[in-house]
Amino acid sequence: MAPFDSLFDAFHGEALLASPALVRFTDLLGGPAADDALARLDRELDWQQPRLRLYGREHPIPRRQVWMGDARYRYSGRDFLPTPWHPTVVAIRDAVIRRLAEAGQAARFNSVLLNRYATGQERMGWHSDDEPELGPAPLIASVSLGTDRPLRFRWKDHRAPAFNVDQPHDSLLLMGPGTQAELEHALPARRHAGLRISLTFRWIPPAAR
Ligand SMILES: O=C(O)CCC(=O)C(=O)O
Numbered sequence: 788m789a790p791f792d793s794l795f796d797a798f799h800g801e802a803l804l805a806s807p808a809l810v811r812f813t814d815l816l817g818g819p820a821a822d823d824a825l826a827r828l829d830r831e832l833d834w835q836q837p838r839l840r841l842y843g844r845e846h847p848i849p850r851r852q853v854w855m856g857d858a859r860y861r862y863s864g865r866d867f868l869p870t871p872w873h874p875t876v877v878a879i880r881d882a883v884i885r886r887l888a889e890a891g892q893a894a895r896f897n898s899v900l901l902n903r904y905a906t907g908q909e910r911m912g913w914h915s916d917d918e919p920e921l922g923p924a925p926l927i928a929s930v931s932l933g934t935d936r937p938l939r940f941r942w943k944d945h946r947a948p949a950f951n952v953d954q955p956h957d958s959l960l961l962m963g964p965g966t967q968a969e970l971e972h973a974l975p976a977r978r979h980a981g982l983r984i985s986l987t988f989r990w991i992p993p994a995a996r
């Protein structure tokens with residue numbers, strides 16, 4: 788996979804960070820298709836709320852999720868068996884691959900975590916997607932549908948202040964190689980927020996499965 792060697796221009800996405808590359812693309816699917824994808828995923832997926840162990844106690848995660856794709860996945864110390872690909876998710880995956888190809892970035896994805904936030908109280912805590920099975924410098928593509936909820940980033944070495952990235956309906960945020968090693972991200976609670984679904988596409992090398 789070719790590394791990012793230059794910033795994208797406006798047509799190719801909006802560069803939020805140069806190194807590591809953090810790039811946002813808008814209008815991924817196009818109005819009605821994005822609205823339809825949100826409604827279908829909300830309705831047709833079997834959304835799960837697993838309990839995870841944190842500091843010795845079990846809590847249900849404060850959102851719902853579905854693991855999908857070809858690769859078994861380990862997350863917060865638990866093994867997840869993926870759900871088979873849903874046609875809407877395949878269409879979104881292929882739109883991501885097309886958009887990245889237009890921007891000069893070859894990418895492939897065999898696994899996706901879908902997150903569903905019903906209200907502003909539902910959220911995701913600070914983490915990096917740095918599980919060993921993702922490899923040393925993963926490229927993660929995150930698609931947002933529904934309410935715009937900012938993703939908050941902070942540098943692990945505190946070299947610069949934390950910052951928010953808006954994630955409008957039908958946008959794609961590309962977290963390039965190095966993002967997981969150098970930064971953490973979180974989806975903080977918001978006082979007022981409606982339904983949001985995100986899809987974070989990943990590649991898990993077959994050797995790790
Ligand atoms: O919902 C979001 O925007 C964040 C999702 C995320 O960080 C993840 O799936 O690892």
Ligand SMILES: [Fe+2]
Pocket residue numbers: 914915916972987
């Ligand atoms: Fe993440």
